[in-house]
Amino acid sequence: MDALELLDTIQKGETSEVQFKVRVNDAYKLGTEMVAFANAKGGLIIIGVDDNTGDIRGLSYEELQKTNQILTNAASENVKSALFITTETVKVEDQRVVIAHIPEGISKPHTDNKGIIWTKNGSDKRKVTSKEEISRLLQSSGNLYADETLIKGSSINDLDKDLFLHYFEKNWGDVPVNLGISLMDAIQNTNVMKAHQLTLGGLLFFGNNVQRYRPAFCIKAVSFFGNDIAGMEYRDSEDIKGTIPAMFEKGMAFLLRNLRKTQQGQNFNSEGKLEVSRIALEELLQNALIHRDYFINAPIRLFIFDNRIEMISPGFLPNSLTIENIKFGSSVIRNNLLVNFCSKTMNYRGIGSGIRRAMKEYPKIEFINDRDRELFSSILIREK
Secondary structure (H helix, E strand, C coil): CCCHHHHEEEEEEECCEEECCCCCCCHHHHHHHHHHHHHHEEEEEEECCHHHHCCCCCCCHHHHHHHHHHHHHHHCCCEECCCEEEEEEECCCEEEEEEEEECHHHHCCCEEECCEEEEEEECCCEEEECHHHHHHHHHCCCCHHHCCEECCCCCCECCCCHHHHHHHHHHHHHHHHHHHCCCHHHHHHHHCCCCCCCEEHHHHHHHHCCHHHHCCCEEEEEECCCCCCCCCCCEEEECCCHHHHHHHHHHHHHHHHHEEEECCCCCCCCHHHHHHHHHHHHHHHHHHHHCCCCCCCCCEEECCCCCEEEEEECCCCCCCCCCCHHHHHCCCCCCCHHEEEHHHHHCCCCCCCCHHHHHHHHCCCCEECCCCEEEEEEEEEECC
């Protein structure tokens, strides 16, 4: 970072990715700040800047040496698992400041040396105590998968056996008994159940009453008059429930009955074409159902406005994925079981091409990866 970049960063003030400190003396406190950054998106700690005024209060040569030593000790001794940080010294006129670059952690949740988990809360930090948030940090590091968690209190009685047997026969060529396998062994060997309880993935694909155990895992669908979510009138509204394949079918039915068919150059006697590519809608709805964050207890929202269609999924893009990545076909699997079940029961390939295919079929798509609100949105612009 050069002097001009530093001045620009200082003028913007502290954020969830930038923090100022006049001086540092306590390696433990500094370690807690690093933990918070590592459990969020990473960031910068700029030392030699007043966090109240933004004034540069440069460091002497001796302070530069001491600051770098404290930073190294904080990252190695006061952060678990240890972080590998980089530092640089930037000179602005006659004032020197130290910038510590804190990476996003790859072994979340990181803790301080007292075992406390911290994360960013705006420009400040806070303790993480809820099981759900800890689970999501584990998930982001690939150490825990929501769809493999067990549904407490569930049993084989919560399984739609016909659905499972159809799936099994389709993929193994016959029903379990004809292959010398008991039904329970077949169910457990396919990870639909573990320890005589349904996995979340098993419930979502083969449960006979999914929302009995996870009522929030549904689709809230509304077709509004106008373009404002605060509007008081709607054309159509439905709480879409059931397994993932069932919700996909019902969700597509909701879209198809609420979107226009237009002539699009066809003769007058033609039925008309859907105003938005059906392929794009299918790809994006499947993406929302399969790749959402199931550690967040919230529904998918499917909104139709006069000028756009919004599909809003709980959870931002996992790991280091960006909108630019996914447009070029990059993918990180968040829900292994769901991807496996979906690839064998639905028109889904699971090779990261869905977003590209949707954009090829219907270029007027915008994506929003909202890390602060933990949402991912696909927005399809409707023609007037």
